[in-house]
Amino acid sequence: MALLQPRRIPVRTAAMLAYHTPILTEDLRALGIPAPWTFGLADRVRFGELDALGHVNNTAYLRWFESFRLPYLKARQVTDYGPGAPRLVLRSAAAEYKVEMGMDLDYVVVGRARAYRRTSFTMEFAVYTLDPAQVTATGEAVVVLLNRDAPGRFPIPEAGIAAFRDLDGAVAEG
Amino acid sequence: MALLQPRRIPVRTAAMLAYHTPILTEDLRALGIPAPWTFGLADRVRFGELDALGHVNNTAYLRWFESFRLPYLKARQVTDYGPGAPRLVLRSAAAEYKVEMGMDLDYVVVGRARAYRRTSFTMEFAVYTLDPAQVTATGEAVVVLLNRDAPGRFPIPEAGIAAFRDLDGAVAEG
Amino acid sequence: MALLQPRRIPVRTAAMLAYHTPILTEDLRALGIPAPWTFGLADRVRFGELDALGHVNNTAYLRWFESFRLPYLKARQVTDYGPGAPRLVLRSAAAEYKVEMGMDLDYVVVGRARAYRRTSFTMEFAVYTLDPAQVTATGEAVVVLLNRDAPGRFPIPEAGIAAFRDLDGAVAEG
Amino acid sequence: MALLQPRRIPVRTAAMLAYHTPILTEDLRALGIPAPWTFGLADRVRFGELDALGHVNNTAYLRWFESFRLPYLKARQVTDYGPGAPRLVLRSAAAEYKVEMGMDLDYVVVGRARAYRRTSFTMEFAVYTLDPAQVTATGEAVVVLLNRDAPGRFPIPEAGIAAFRDLDGAVAEG
Numbered sequence: 001m002a003l004l005q006p007r008r009i010p011v012r013t014a015a016m017l018a019y020h021t022p023i024l025t026e027d028l029r030a031l032g033i034p035a036p037w038t039f040g041l042a043d044r045v046r047f048g049e050l051d052a053l054g055h056v057n058n059t060a061y062l063r064w065f066e067s068f069r070l071p072y073l074k075a076r077q078v079t080d081y082g083p084g085a086p087r088l089v090l091r092s093a094a095a096e097y098k099v100e101m102g103m104d105l106d107y108v109v110v111g112r113a114r115a116y117r118r119t120s121f122t123m124e125f126a127v128y129t130l131d132p133a134q135v136t137a138t139g140e141a142v143v144v145l146l147n148r149d150a151p152g153r154f155p156i157p158e159a160g161i162a163a164f165r166d167l168d169g170a171v172a173e174g
Numbered sequence: 175m176a177l178l179q180p181r182r183i184p185v186r187t188a189a190m191l192a193y194h195t196p197i198l199t200e201d202l203r204a205l206g207i208p209a210p211w212t213f214g215l216a217d218r219v220r221f222g223e224l225d226a227l228g229h230v231n232n233t234a235y236l237r238w239f240e241s242f243r244l245p246y247l248k249a250r251q252v253t254d255y256g257p258g259a260p261r262l263v264l265r266s267a268a269a270e271y272k273v274e275m276g277m278d279l280d281y282v283v284v285g286r287a288r289a290y291r292r293t294s295f296t297m298e299f300a301v302y303t304l305d306p307a308q309v310t311a312t313g314e315a316v317v318v319l320l321n322r323d324a325p326g327r328f329p330i331p332e333a334g335i336a337a338f339r340d341l342d343g344a345v346a347e348g
Numbered sequence: 349m350a351l352l353q354p355r356r357i358p359v360r361t362a363a364m365l366a367y368h369t370p371i372l373t374e375d376l377r378a379l380g381i382p383a384p385w386t387f388g389l390a391d392r393v394r395f396g397e398l399d400a401l402g403h404v405n406n407t408a409y410l411r412w413f414e415s416f417r418l419p420y421l422k423a424r425q426v427t428d429y430g431p432g433a434p435r436l437v438l439r440s441a442a443a444e445y446k447v448e449m450g451m452d453l454d455y456v457v458v459g460r461a462r463a464y465r466r467t468s469f470t471m472e473f474a475v476y477t478l479d480p481a482q483v484t485a486t487g488e489a490v491v492v493l494l495n496r497d498a499p500g501r502f503p504i505p506e507a508g509i510a511a512f513r514d515l516d517g518a519v520a521e522g
Numbered sequence: 523m524a525l526l527q528p529r530r531i532p533v534r535t536a537a538m539l540a541y542h543t544p545i546l547t548e549d550l551r552a553l554g555i556p557a558p559w560t561f562g563l564a565d566r567v568r569f570g571e572l573d574a575l576g577h578v579n580n581t582a583y584l585r586w587f588e589s590f591r592l593p594y595l596k597a598r599q600v601t602d603y604g605p606g607a608p609r610l611v612l613r614s615a616a617a618e619y620k621v622e623m624g625m626d627l628d629y630v631v632v633g634r635a636r637a638y639r640r641t642s643f644t645m646e647f648a649v650y651t652l653d654p655a656q657v658t659a660t661g662e663a664v665v666v667l668l669n670r671d672a673p674g675r676f677p678i679p680e681a682g683i684a685a686f687r688d689l690d691g692a693v694a695e696g
Contacts, residue, residue: 016192016195018190019193019194020193020217020218021190043194044194046237046241047240047241047244047399047400048237048240048241048399048405048407050399050400051395051396051398051399051400052395052398052399052400052401052402052451053400053609054400057396058584058588058612058615059396059581059584059585059588062580062581062584063220063222063581066221066222066580066581067220067221067222070221087575089619089622090580090619091618091619092616092617092618092619093580093616093617093619094614094615094616094617095614095615095616096613096614097611097612097613097614097615100611103400221573221574222573222579222581224573224574225569225570225572225573225574226569226572226573226574226575226576226625227435227574228574231414231570232410232414232438232441233407233410233411233414233570236406236407236410237407240405240406240407261401263445263448264406264445265444265445266442266443266444266445267406267442267443267445268440268441268442268443269440269441269442270439270440271437271438271439271440271441274437277574364540364543366538367541367542368541368565368566369538391542392542394585394589395588395589395592396585396588396589411568411570414569414570415568415569415570418569
């Protein structure tokens, strides 16, 4: 679409949280979220995520970890989700619930690869509410890379290993 | 929480969309979203909203309309969701699907009261993707106000009627 | 798996509702569900379908209609969901909510094609609770058949048209 | 509702799986589901539980475990979900995914308390597909009992402890 002039976009003040946009180390620290976290995504609790008890349902956190993994793994060059990319399969997922969350709360999901093998890796996650930063839940997941159209495993790309190791301090296992 | 200095918040450039924050008339027009819309909320398609065909599932749009209604009805002074507020019950909901939507798309849900009676009102909705603004779905819902702890209907507060009429051009019915 | 003897299956008494299995005309009438309904599927409300107000959320009904459509359209020979089958796309969906539903309620979704054109058809739905049979919601949907791997529409197969007409009394439109 | 004659109910043949109805030890064994499982609930995969990759989404399994817990904990007399009942809060949840599951598959969720303390207990779960019985996922959850309207913990009722121990072989911890 040709535009004669730049589109005017709703301006956000600096006091607004950057939803759906990677929040990197320096900005995480400014929000009070400590090391080792280097990558975060902010969102807000929706009505549909509450259960009949009025709190965020236990399954919603796994959705949040899933929504985190997709851009994170692209940023870490593990996959570009293209036709030649591996199929990423969840081997396990877990959450610990520490503080109940309610409607309309802003939160930041942070996550990182903690350990890797040749064709799989272990991630850990935390959910933070803000002002002050407080952990409401943590989580873990093991992801396996499979060949897309054939049996067998797919090795984590070198660039992904390097990013896990250099940016997130992940350690080699096995 | 006492802070010695202002907290540094991740700064958004003017090119970012204001998710989860009411987008009002002037900013909607800047995004290419025309009259009669005066209230919008932006969000981004999540992986969990796709179905096995890879497109946003038909039920997700009703979730989006629901997530829109809550802050909209507060802004229009129909309810403060407090203990003395009416119980808002959905009488009907409908969606028309015009363009399939995929992963990670930004969208703006807009909505307004189109008509009102003493204890119920009709809303209409649209979903826009941007650059250029394009309607991907429309919707409608009829909401009824009930007494919270007693049988019978609850009249729409005067301030709500005025807001529906003056801000959204809603018309009296029945 | 070779079995020396028939597997013993948990036996249901005649007093149990046949969940997830098409319930046809005679059995629908026995449950108190009247004409024109000729095809039903029973299920039970789950905790995860309740919202924070403790009632079945408005979006759940559209899920139920969707879960109904899939086996119904196979039974009516509109599609076998195979590689040569059309792509079925929802043009619109709607629900009217008549009675609030709670946890663990048994219900039967009934539906039928009401009208058809060359490449699209209109369905209507109802949700019944039992003892006595009571309509808690109704719905409607327009489904369009598209070519799977090419632009353009796909005509409803002759066998599907015949089934819509002969079994459900659907009428030709347009 | 007064009925002059017994209502005729859709009859199931013995070959049908008893969905939504507790399946106890003997019937579990008949399905090929081994000790230590003594309580199961059968259901069928729905379209809405698949994700964009066409398999049951990782979060659906936690929904299934949740749907299992509710009737199981009532059967074990831990709670009657009445006004005097404790508030049951999930401390943690986990799943291991072993075999991908697709549309329309029948499955049985089994679960049991494995260990208990004064005010909390640990459950384990498995998901089985049938013919032959095969574990597709396992899970674990820690549940804490809280006072409903006051701070502090609520002790597991004696009858619940006895049922956990005598029916499921749960062991005391801590």
